[in-house]
Amino acid sequence: MKPLNTLPIENFLEKSRIAIRSNQKHLMLELKDVQALADCLAVVMTRLVAQVDSELQNTQNQPSVLSINMDGGGFR
Numbered sequence: 001m002k003p004l005n006t007l008p009i010e011n012f013l014e015k016s017r018i019a020i021r022s023n024q025k026h027l028m029l030e031l032k033d034v035q036a037l038a039d040c041l042a043v044v045m046t047r048l049v050a051q052v053d054s055e056l057q058n059t060q061n062q063p064s065v066l067s068i069n070m071d072g073g074g075f076r
Contacts, residue, residue: 004040008037011033012033
């Protein structure tokens with residue numbers, strides 16, 4: 001699996017921080033930046049869903065044994 005390229009997300013977050021700090025009402029992005037951000041988010045979300053699904057499958061395949069120990073404590 002290739003390493004994630006999160007640079008488009010980082011660039012967007014930096015641009016949004018600057019816009020917020022300078023009280024801008026609009027954030028303009030070039031179409032190439034929008035496409036890169038959308039592609040990056042799609043890859044990140046796909047990998048996240050795959051990882052969660054894999055962990056869910058692993059927990060479903062393991063028998064669930066629950067053990068509870070109770071200690072009544074004492075009064076002093």
